[in-house]
Amino acid sequence: MTGRRPRILFLDAYDSFSNNITALLTTLLDVDVFVLPIDSPLLPRPTEADFGPRLRHELSHYAAVVCGPGPGAPGNDADVGLMKHIWQLRDADLLPVLGICLGFQSLVASCGGTVRRLRRGLHGMVREIVHRSRTGCCDTDDDDDGGGDVFHGVGRFKATLYHSLCGDIGQQAVPETEWREARWRPSPLCPDLVPLAWVEEDRGDGDGDGASSSIVERILMGVRHRTRPFWGLQYHPESVCTDKEGNRVIVNWFREAQQWNQARGRVASVDGGILARNATKPSLLSQLPAVVASAPGQQAASSDQWWESMDVGNVYHSMTIPLPHGVQVPDIVEVMGSEDSERIILDSANAATASARTDVRGRYSIIATGLENTLRIEYHTGDDYATLKLGSIRGESVGLSQQVPLAPYGTIWGFVASFHEARHIETTEAAQSPFLGGFMGYITYEQGLSDIGIFPDHDRQHHRPDVCLAWVTKSIAVDHVTQMIHIQQLVPQGLDMDMAMWVEKITDKLMFSPNFQTVFHNDSFSPRKGTQPLKTRRPSRGTSTLTPMTKEYENKVSICQEFIAAGDSYELCLTDQTKITRPMSDLNGAERHLSRKRRRSSLPAPPSSWSLFKSLRTRQPAPFASYIRLGGATLVSASPERFLQYDDAGRCSMRPMKGTVRKSEEVATLAQAEKILHVPKEEAENLMIVDLVRHDLHAICGAGNVTVPHLLVVEEYQSVFTMITVVEGQLPTPPPHGSKYTGLDVLAASLPPGSMTGAPKKRSCEILQQLEHGLERSLYSGVVGYMCATGRGDWSVTIRSLFRWDDEQQVVGSGEDGERHEVWRIGAGGAVTILSTPEGEREEMFTKLAGPLRVFADSG
Ligand SMILES: C=C(O[C@@H]1C=C(C(=O)O)C=C[C@H]1O)C(=O)O
Ligand SMILES: NC(=O)CC[C@H](N)C(=O)O
DSSP, rough: OTSOEEEEEEEEEESSSSHHHHHHHHHHHHHHHHHEETTTTTTTOOTTHHHHHHHOOOOOOOOSSOOOOSSSSSSSHHHHHHHHHHHHHOOOGGOEEETTTTHHHHHHHHHOEEEEEEEEEEEEEEEOOHHHHTTTTTOOOOSSSSOTTTTTTTHHHHHHHHEEEHHHHGGGGHHHHHHHHHSSSOBBTTTTTTEEEEEEETTTTTTTTTTSSHHHEEEEEEEEEEESSEEEEEEBTTTTTSSGGGHHHHHHHHHHHHHHHHHTTTTOOOOSOOOOSSSSOOTGGSSSSHHHOTTHHHHHTTTTTTTTTTTTTTTEEEEEEOOTTTHHHHHHHHHHOOOOOEOOOOOOOOTOOOOOOOOSSSSSEEEEGGGSSSSSEEEEETOOOEEEEEETTEEEEEEEEEEEEOOGGHHHHHHHHHHHHOOOOOTTTOSSSSSSEEEEEEEEHHHHHHHTOOSSOOOOOOOOOOOEEEEEEEEEEETTTTTTTEEEEEEETTGGGGOOOOOOHHHHHHHHHHHHHHHOOOOOOOOGGSSSSSOOOOTTOEEEEEEHHHHHHHHHHHHHHHHHHHHHHEEEEEEEEEEEEOOOOOOOOHHHHHHHHHHHHHHOOOHHHHHHHHHHHSSOTEEEEEEEETTTEEEEEEEEOOEEEEEETTTTEEEEEEEEOOOOSOOHHHHHHHHHHSSHHHHHHHHHHHHHHHHHHHHOOTTOOOOEEEEEEEOSSSSSEEEEEEEEEOOOOOTTTSSOOOHHHHHHHHOOOOGTTTHHHHHHHHHHHHHHHTTOOTTTTTTEEEEETTTEEEEEEOOEEEEEEEEEEOOOOOOSGGEHHHHEEEEEEEOOOTTTTHHHHHHHHHHHHHHHHGGGGSSO
16 A cells, blocks of 8 residues: 555544544645545444444545544434444454544543533633643553553643533542542543543633532543543644644644554555545536536537527626716616616625725625526526526517426536536636626525535425526626726627627616716715615504514523533524515516505505615615515625635635624724624634634635634624634645536535534534524525626625515405505524523624614605
C-alpha cells in the first residue's frame, strides 16, 4: 500500500458538524476520509447473520475509524447505530478508533460508565480543556498498556462544547482533597478508561437543582482505553472557536493509531469495493448521464422537447442610464407595466440608509416583470417530474406546459443544474451588473426539508410549487453605488436586433416617464410622498388578525429546552405564524369584475400587495427586500439576511444571522447593542450556526476550502441590531475531464437555511415539525434570489416577510353576503437554546412579527 494515503472511516450520526471533522482530519493528517452513516442501508441489519462479517470487511479497508458527534444519547441504539458495534469488536478485528462527543459518550457507556444529563447543557460554549500534560502530573502506572496519551506535548487550549449529556465515571463522588491526583486515574466504575482531560464547570449559580452553594461540575473531556486502541474526546476539535493548539491532539491520536497498526502488523486492505462514500458530494452535473449533460445545443438537436433549445446560446445586450436622484426601485417598476403581472423585485431597499460599517448592505436591485411570458420551472416537492411552463413567444400567447420526468437528472436540482448549464454564458467585460439574466425565484422551506430527507406525514392538500424559478431574459439592474440603471436582455446570438428592442423600448419608457422627467429636468427634485414616514392607522376594515397565543408559544419554548436537555438538539429555531385575512386585493379579470360589484355595496378594496410592499420597504428598509408574484404566490419581504452568494469564480459566501436585540431607548447605539449581544448566550447561538454553515459548505467545497473571515459582528438595521458571521468557501476546480461544481451545488446542499432550523439540522427540523404541528412554513424560512446565466448567484433567507397563496382563500359571511377573503401569513420566531427564557423568546418573536404586521395598518 505504499504511495496511497491512509484511509479513515468516519461514522456519521447525522450531526451538522460532521463535514468539519472530516475536513479537519483530511487537512491535518494527509489522509482520505470516507463517510458511512451510522444506519447505512448498505450493510445488513445488526440482527442479520452476515452483519458482522460485512462490517469487518468494510473496516478492514481503513487505518482507523472516527465515531462522530450527533443528536440523541448512546443508550438509544438508533442514535449511535454502528458505533456500538465498533466498541464490541473482537480482538482479532480491532482497529484504532476515536470517538467525538456522541462517539465519545458511546465509548464511555460501552466501558461501564453512565451517560447522564449535564446540570445544564453547554452548547457553543468555549472552555479551557484541562489536560494531563498541562498539569505536570504523570504519576499513574498505566503507561504499560496499548494506548498513548494523545494530549502529550499539547499546550493550553480552549475548545467549543456542544453537549447536553456527559460521561460519568463516578468523578463527582471523589473528595476535593483527592481530586488533583485521582482525576487522572481510572475509576472503579470504569476501570478500562484512563481520563485524559476535564472541564471544571462552576455551577455556583445553583442552576440545575436550585442549590445555592458553589458547585463544580467535573466534566470528562478525554479518555483512552487501557488495553484497546480506543480514544475519545467530548469537546469538538473541529469548531471554528477551538484553538489551533487543539489540533495537536488529533495529530497525536493518528500517530498513536498508526503505531498501533504497525506494532500489530495490521495493514489496511486495498482490494474490494468500500461502502462508504467520499467526504464531499459529487457535483450535480457529474451525476447526469452523458445524453443529458451534453454540451449546450446538442441535446436540443436530439430531442423534440420544445423548451430544450429555448434561450440557449444567448448573448447579453444592455443600455445604461443614470438613476435620477430620488427615484426609487418601486418608481422604476411602476413605469414598466401593470400591477397584475407576475414579477420579481429583489430590492436593496436600504441602499439609501446603509451604514458604512457593513459590507453587503444592498448594492444592487434587480427587477423582472411580465414573468407570465417567460420560461419557468415549477416543482412540487415529492413529485417525480418538474413542470416547464411558457406563457408566450414573441408576444404570441402559447400557454405551454410540460411535465419533464426527473429520473434522468436524479433530483430537481440535477434538472435545474443541467437546464442552467445549457444556458450558461460567459461574463462579459461590458456587464456591470451582477445579474445579466438567468433564474430568479423562490424555494420553500418544505423543499429544503425534503432535501435533508424529511417528508410531510400528511397530505399537503395543495399542489403549489416549492421550487419556482423563472428564466429571466429581460431585466433591470439598479446599481445604488454608481447610481446607474442597466436595462438588459439576453438575446439569441446572431439574431436580428429586433429581439433586443425591449431594451430600447424600456429605456425610452423610463427616460420619458413623468417621474424621470421631473428629475432629469429639475435639479431641485425632492423625494415624493411615498418616501415619507407613514403614519400608522388601524387596519382597513374587514381585516382580521390571528397572532400566536402567548402562553402556547412560551410552552413550546420550554418543550424545546427539554429536547435540548435530553441531547436531541443544541439549538432550535422555533417559529409560529400569524394569519391575516382581509377582502381580496390583487385581482385579475373576472375576479375583479365580480368583486367590484360586491364591493360597491360594502368595503373599498384594501391596499394591494404592491402597496404593502412599498409600505414595508419604507418602514423597514432591508438589504434583501423583495416583492414576488410568481406561481400563485405573493411575497412581500424585508429580509435582512443573506443566505448564500456566489460568483463566477466559485467563491461562495454565507452570512448566518443570530442574536437579535430590538432598538429602544436603552439600546439605541451599536456600542450598546454590542454590549448586549457579545455575551455567551448570544455568541453561542451564532457560533452553533456558524459551525453548521461551515459543515454545509464543506460538503461541496471540501477540506481546506472554507474560512470564516468575520466572526460575530453586530450590525445595525432599521428596528433591530443583529449579530452576523461571514463564512466563505471556494468551489473545487474540476479534474481535467470532470464536471464542474456551481453555486447550485452549494444551494442544494444547504437548504433549509441553518439559521432557521437550529443544530443538528435534521433532528432539529423533525422536532420543530412536531412542535409547529406540521404547519407548513412555506415561503417563510425558504430562500429567494437569483442565479445568473454566468454562474453568479445571491439568495436571501425569507424572513420579516408576509406571503399569500392565490389558492388559499376564506369565505367570510354567508349566502349573498359571503365574501371571499385572501389569507396572508407572517412567520416569526427565534433560536431557542438552553439559556433562553420563554418570555424572552416570546418577546423576540413578537418583535420580529411587528414590522411586517404593521403594514396592514398603513394606508393603501
Ligand atoms: C426566525 C427568524 O429569524 C432568524 C432568527 C434569528 C435569531 O434567532 O436571532 C435571526 C435571524 C434569523 O435567522 C425570524 O425572523 O422569524
Ligand atoms: N455533539 C454531540 O455529539 C452531542 C452528543 C449528545 N447528543 C449530547 O447532547 O450530549
